Amino acid sequence: MSDRDEARPGAPAPAGGPRAPMRFTAVLRTPARAAEPLFAQAPKAWQRMLPYVVVGVFVVSLLPTTITVLTNEYGAGGGWAGALGVTQTVPLLLAVTRPLPAWMLVLAADTIGSVVLIHADEVAGHAWPWTPMSIVGYLLLVICLGLRESVRTLIGVWLVTGAVGVVLGFFEPAGVTTTSALLFVLGGAFLAVTGALRGLGDAQQRIAEQESISEAERARRTLLEERARIARELHDVVAHHMSVITVQADSAPYRLPGMPEPVQEEFAAIAASARESLGEMRRLLTVLRSDRANGGDGGGGAAPGGAGELAPQPGIGRIQQLVEATVRAGQPVELSLAAGAAQAASPAVDLSAYRIVQEALANVVRHAPGAETRVSVTHDAAEVLVLVVNGPAARDAARALESSGTGHGLVGMQERVRLTGGTLDTGPLPDGGFRVAARLPLDHPTEDAS
Template identity: 35%
Template sequence: MFSAVVRPFALALYLGDADPPPPRSQRLRLRLPLVGVVDLIPIAGIVLALILYGTTLSQLMDWNSTSTRRMSEPLLYFTAAAISLPVTMRDRWPLAAWRATMVMLPVVLWVIRGVGTSDPPYMLGLAVMYPLVTYSVAVRCDRRITVAVWVISFLTGWIIDPNSLYLVAIIVTVAALFGYNVRVRRNATARLAEEERRSRLAEGAQAVLEERARIARELHDVVAHHMSVIAIQAEAVPLKAAGDPVRLEAGLAEIRGLSLEAIAELRQVLGVLRDQDGRTDTAPQPGLDRLDELVSNARAAGLTVGVELPDLPHGELPPAVGLSAYRIVQESLSNAMRHAPGATVAIVVTRDDDTLGLRIADDGGSSPGGAHGGGSSPRGADRDGSPPRGAGGAGQGLIGMRERAALLGGTLEAEPVGDGGFQVVATLPIAGAEETA
């Protein structure tokens, strides 16, 4: 308890220190030729100190000339300097300025009492200097130091002249409270600025994560689909050719075409990352109008694909809906190629005024491998979210499809059906999808 009471006074008198000066407003800076940028606050302090020095010295000289107890002129110069010097120090070292005032105050009061006739013994310069120093301490120092300075000032005023204690207390209290209020407001503003900075950093980091997730979905869909088709074609072409160079050449040309198509889509996805000027890629994104390409690739890979596609006004679909629908069908066919080679796949697309519906279902396939991708991963390994061991990535297919549907405010369900079959059912809202795009 005693330590808690004594600690503020120790901080005020010799242990504590003031905070560094706050950043200056540009309005308080002046650019001068041959000098550069000049801070107006220290200059104003020096000007005020010179004014106080001149008026105090002049008043002391007048008093000394008529006083019966004459003081030596060096003491008068010292007193004038002791009153003006803390004003020049208060901006850079406010607490040191107050301590210097308290150290020199006995000499100053002794000289004033010796030559002056005023009662109480407070000159105008002293009445201006001390509140300014107290204000600076309250603005730049801890609350405990401010309280200790106020208490010491109150006790000093009571010792010097009890009759003027109330006036001294009011002046010092107003200066301390005003400075403390400014300090609180500055700290609140600084905390708010720091919170805003952290919020901007968090929003920026979130935007980066969302963009990375979007690019990852696009890359996964492009690479997984085309590489699956290419891998199956590369395995099937030698068997189909059976040594016939013409068939072999045709199969390799088809693989080459699929590779070029995959490269083109990858360039389209990565175009914005390669653009140093930050421009986005303006190439059209795939939509349901390119569904025939997916079906052709899947049939070439050995799937039997049937499509129920009503007369949809593709051009009226928002780009985000068309792209998501295309990628969902693409990933579903890629899963069927990997996990159900030779399967029969039914693609059903429906639309009403508000939603676009997709259903992609397969019968599980009839290859000797028992409905698995190349015999390396069990049926549904990618589909139930667990990482497959074979070709086709690290189990991100269903995750990416669900994310696409969720970003549009839709739903996607994937589940086994029938005897080894699998289906994906998605509902994509059309209204409001333009904003998502």
């Protein structure tokens, strides 16, 4: 059987959550919808607001700076400087939700600005065709594109940027510092880095989704396997009683001579019905065993047809032996077993109580070696109470055999308790231990677990 799902008994809680780089790349996942903002899937509000704040700061800073530099440094007219400042910076506000349209507007504005600056009075000795302010704004836009668009789109943006720079180079004024190659190189580097980060975030998301699907499938498979195992065990329990009924009904005319003919016929009908029921159960068990032979041993039992399947099923009377074996393995266990509990329990409750104690002790050995453990099995007129409580792992004990669990062990416990109509309560204790408490009614009709 597998581990507990709530907590690992006797061990400290895991650190929780992925490492910082993984959390960062998860924030960079591509938005699911076209107009969804960047970082829209971030877990915290300040992370979702961060793109708006950054873009807003850049726009507020670049707008007056662009107008001032174009007017004072390049000698452009005030009207042209104002128009270029607005058209080159304000579209950046779209970068958070629609970076591709924003890129088209900014590239067009920067290209027009380069043409206008050809005739500026003081363009010589300054950067051209891309001014320092336009390069900063363009790189901000490139970052937003890299975090959102596909690789094909990013390559297209990069090539168009280079092509526009090459075309403008044919009209280069004398004495300027060419910035076409600078923007082409920086733009490509920013696109590559942000695109890679975005791709890593998408990959992390797909891995998380696949792990979630796989875990759900494993839980479902474990549930079905445990039900099949319970069905096989119930067959062994019920088949014994049905066999007794058949033998008693067949032998009644010989044990009770002088029985009237109608009564003999009634006993014969009872024996025939019992034999038919046994045949149906054997056919069902054959299907279950063949499924396990094809798909592996899902319930942890013996091989099909092996001696383990033909042996009598354990019950409350075998818990003493189970505890003794656990003690011999080095686990300190104290047992309190009420007299008459095995006789009071039905076969299903008897078997379920044993399996619950077995799984609980197995988990203590796995996760809390050396922990003080108490096992108690009591009963009253209405129910059997199974209680397994362990403390934290002993400090001088060997390291836990397993550090995490999938929760499949609890699936089996829950199925067995549900089979009898009982309740199961499990969970960690304040001192670092773990508790398993099951209440199994004595008179509840069992369900068909097959």
